Amino acid sequence: MARFLLKRLFSATLTLFAVSVLTFLMFFALPRDPVSSICSKNCNPERLERVRDDLGLNDPLISQYAGYMKGIVTGRDLGSAQGGRCDAPCLGWSYVTNEAVSDTIARVLPVTLSIVIPAAILWLLLGVGLGMVSALRRGTWLDRLAIGFSLTGASLQLYFVGAVLLLVFVYNLRLLPVPSYTSLFDNPAKWASGLVLAWVALAFLFSAIYARLSRAQMLETLSEDFVRTARAKGLAKPTVYGRHALRAAITPVVTIAGLDVGGALGGTVITETTFGIQGLGRTAVDAVRSGDLPTIMATVLIAAVFVVLANVLVDLLYAAIDPRVRLR
Amino acid sequence: MDSSEPSPSGDPDDRPAVPAQRSDQDAYLRVRDLRVRFDTEDGVVRAVDGVSFAVERGRTLGIVGESGSGKSVTSLAILGLHDPKRTTITGGISVGGRQVVGLPDEEVRRLRGRDMAMIFQDPLSALHPYYTVGRQIAEAYRVHHPKANRREARQRAVDMLDRVGIPQPARRFDQYPHEFSGGMRQRAMIAMSLVNDPALLIADEPTTALDVTVQAQILDLLADLQAEFHSAIILITHDLGVVGQVADDVLVMYGGRAVERGSVEQVLRAPQHPYTWGLLSSVPSLHGDADADLVPIPGNPPSLINLPPGCAFHPRCRYADRAGSRSRTEVPELRPAGEGDSAGHLVACHLSAEERATFYAEDIARVGVAR
Numbered sequence: 001m002a003r004f005l006l007k008r009l010f011s012a013t014l015t016l017f018a019v020s021v022l023t024f025l026m027f028f029a030l031p032r033d034p035v036s037s038i039c040s041k042n043c044n045p046e047r048l049e050r051v052r053d054d055l056g057l058n059d060p061l062i063s064q065y066a067g068y069m070k071g072i073v074t075g076r077d078l079g080s081a082q083g084g085r086c087d088a089p090c091l092g093w094s095y096v097t098n099e100a101v102s103d104t105i106a107r108v109l110p111v112t113l114s115i116v117i118p119a120a121i122l123w124l125l126l127g128v129g130l131g132m133v134s135a136l137r138r139g140t141w142l143d144r145l146a147i148g149f150s151l152t153g154a155s156l157q158l159y160f161v162g163a164v165l166l167l168v169f170v171y172n173l174r175l176l177p178v179p180s181y182t183s184l185f186d187n188p189a190k191w192a193s194g195l196v197l198a199w200v201a202l203a204f205l206f207s208a209i210y211a212r213l214s215r216a217q218m219l220e221t222l223s224e225d226f227v228r229t230a231r232a233k234g235l236a237k238p239t240v241y242g243r244h245a246l247r248a249a250i251t252p253v254v255t256i257a258g259l260d261v262g263g264a265l266g267g268t269v270i271t272e273t274t275f276g277i278q279g280l281g282r283t284a285v286d287a288v289r290s291g292d293l294p295t296i297m298a299t300v301l302i303a304a305v306f307v308v309l310a311n312v313l314v315d316l317l318y319a320a321i322d323p324r325v326r327l328r
Numbered sequence: 329m330d331s332s333e334p335s336p337s338g339d340p341d342d343r344p345a346v347p348a349q350r351s352d353q354d355a356y357l358r359v360r361d362l363r364v365r366f367d368t369e370d371g372v373v374r375a376v377d378g379v380s381f382a383v384e385r386g387r388t389l390g391i392v393g394e395s396g397s398g399k400s401v402t403s404l405a406i407l408g409l410h411d412p413k414r415t416t417i418t419g420g421i422s423v424g425g426r427q428v429v430g431l432p433d434e435e436v437r438r439l440r441g442r443d444m445a446m447i448f449q450d451p452l453s454a455l456h457p458y459y460t461v462g463r464q465i466a467e468a469y470r471v472h473h474p475k476a477n478r479r480e481a482r483q484r485a486v487d488m489l490d491r492v493g494i495p496q497p498a499r500r501f502d503q504y505p506h507e508f509s510g511g512m513r514q515r516a517m518i519a520m521s522l523v524n525d526p527a528l529l530i531a532d533e534p535t536t537a538l539d540v541t542v543q544a545q546i547l548d549l550l551a552d553l554q555a556e557f558h559s560a561i562i563l564i565t566h567d568l569g570v571v572g573q574v575a576d577d578v579l580v581m582y583g584g585r586a587v588e589r590g591s592v593e594q595v596l597r598a599p600q601h602p603y604t605w606g607l608l609s610s611v612p613s614l615h616g617d618a619d620a621d622l623v624p625i626p627g628n629p630p631s632l633i634n635l636p637p638g639c640a641f642h643p644r645c646r647y648a649d650r651a652g653s654r655s656r657t658e659v660p661e662l663r664p665a666g667e668g669d670s671a672g673h674l675v676a677c678h679l680s681a682e683e684r685a686t687f688y689a690e691d692i693a694r695v696g697v698a699r
Contacts, residue, residue, distance in 0.1 A: 224453065225448060225450065225453040225454040226453065226454055226455060226456040226457070228409060228448070228454070229448060229454045229455065229456070230456070231409055231437075231440070232407055232409060232440055232441060232445065232446045232448075233440065233441040233445075233467065233468040233471060233520070234437050234438060234439070234440035234441030234442060234468075234471050234472060235437075235441075235467070235471050236437065236471075239471075244456055247458055248456070248457070248458065321458065322457065322458055323457070323458060323504045323506075324457060324504070324506050
């Protein structure tokens with residue numbers, strides 16, 4: 001098991017290295033000069049050149065990359081134009097927002113985590129639960145209702161569902177405040193009431209996929225020989241379904257969930273925009289719009305870290321669920 | 329064996345009694361005029377259409393037939409494993425004196441695994457891949473022994489693994505099915521089915537998925553265990569060789585109906601139904617002529633939705649014409665095959681006993697296999 005974990009972590013590190021190199025290269029391949037955005041109109045060529053020197057943009061690419069990576073690990077000195085000392089994890093300085101990128105991230109990352117993690121718990125419970133119920137009550141009105149629900153969820157768009165939720169619960173019924181982010185640690189009730197619509201909207205759309213997937217998986221598993229064996233042993237239905245069928249049916253759901261959650265943690269742009277909450281996703285989009293390269297790079301890297309981490313986690317969960325995986 | 333045989337259409341109780349080898353009433357399992365129907369989109373599948381038999385404790389009944397003959401459906405019906413929403417079961421199944429057909433599912437569940445257990449064909453797919461072998465056996469024990477704690481259940485499972493000949497049972501307890509070889513897996517499956525000392529054991533093609541060398545070991549093991557536990561065994565197979573090795577009685581099924589029934593000696597020495605002849609000549613013989621050709625039965629098993637009228641076997645029967653048009657219009661009843669030695673030997677065939685004797689002699693001469 002330890003070897004299995006080491007192997008997965010090693011390949012995850014390799015992936016992250018590749019992503020960081022590619023993002024860094026993209027930084028330079030883009031047809032945008034980071035310097036021209038600093039000294040806007042009253043720039044002469046000499047001054048531009050001096051700023052470039054200050055920023056280290058004239059150094060060889062490799063030493064620039066090394067500097068950037070070193071900054072993430074140990075922090076580094078960026079010079080007075082960029083706020084001076086930049087502590088680890090240093091992601092550079094943004095001339096657009098005039099702050100260290102790591103400060104921006106520290107502000108918006110908890111927002112995205114607060115949206116995605118509760119929403120993911122909600123959509124997994126709802127989706128898998130619906131899928132199981134409709135598989136076990138196959139052909140009944142409950143099954144048809146669940147299928148109808150998931151079909152609706154799969155065909156709607158978040159900005160539509162979000163707008164309807166806002167209209168009903170915030171503006172008409174006035175049951176909820178206008179969505180906003182409050183730190184969980186400052187005021188949990190306000191944290192929840194400000195984000196609950198985002199959770200519900202995300203969970204509604206995502207659970208649709210999970211309901212269909214887990215229904216199909218459960219139906220397939222129920223026809224497996226080992227389920228028949230479990231019944232032949234005289235086990236009661238809850239044990240047959242819960243202990244024997246569910247565990248086998250859930251495996252592919254875990255894979256998809258890992259990818260979805262990992263991807264969503266990289267930013268939920270549409271959700272954040274619909275509910276007017278500034279998270280990682282909107283920050284990334286804003287950065288792209290304003291050509292804020294250090295921020296773009298940081299958001300891309302963070303998204304990659306989440307996807308890679310989610311994959312490692314899925315592998316570990318897989319091994320925990322299916323003993324045959326541990327051998328490989 | 330059963331002493332009276334219902335006709336597929338007539339009243340089962342009014343038929344004259346066939347001389348019985350032993351009294352039916354003592355049998356642990358009694359199946360009477362069992363019919364199993366599935367409603368499918370393509371029509372009604374009559375998977376089992378009026379089958380009767382009985383098995384006493386300590387005896388083994390071999391049920392033989394091609395795939396689709398209804399033999400596995402029969403066994404699943406005995407355990408009550410069919411989906412009640414899609415299946416209609418009529419007739420009688422009595423297990424240890426309890427009528428299983430129509431019993432609430434919860435009560436059948438309590439019989440399953442305790443009074444009647446099943447061994448499935450492919451132990452790799454029949455064991456749960458995610459749980460250790462020992463845990464699955466202990467689970468089967470604990471469900472019927474709620475007072476047993478983990479340690480007792482574990483001890484019981486280890487004892488069973490040891491009993492079925494698995495070396496180092498305490499270590500094997502904690503291994504997963506994929507860490508077992510095919511033969512060891514089937515032994516573990518047998519250990520699981522016997523963990524509650526069931527009086528009735530149904531083995532559905534228990535050796536089909538195994539190497540030939542392992543097959544004999546498993547059959548020997550079953551015979552040993554039967555001697556020890558004194559259980560009634562139903563052995564479902566398509567292989568008459570296997571039946572000859574371990575069974576006491578044989579039931580040959582075709583198209584969901586019983587076509588021949590008798591003791592192993594009767595059915596293998598003097599088979600009465602042309603279908604049984606076909607089964608015999610399609611099995612290689614260890615004792616017969618090694619150069620003899622294996623002769624497959626021509627044609628395919630019939631569709632259970634649209635069974636051929638009359639004798640279901642007539643489209644594949646070489647001798648159908650000798651019985652005249654009856655073979656296409658009248659379903660043959662299961663009747664005594666003859667007198668004397670053949671008491672209790674039943675066959676459902678329109679041919680007369682003399683005709684059958686003549687044709688079987690011809691058949692042997694044609695196929696060239698003396699059995």
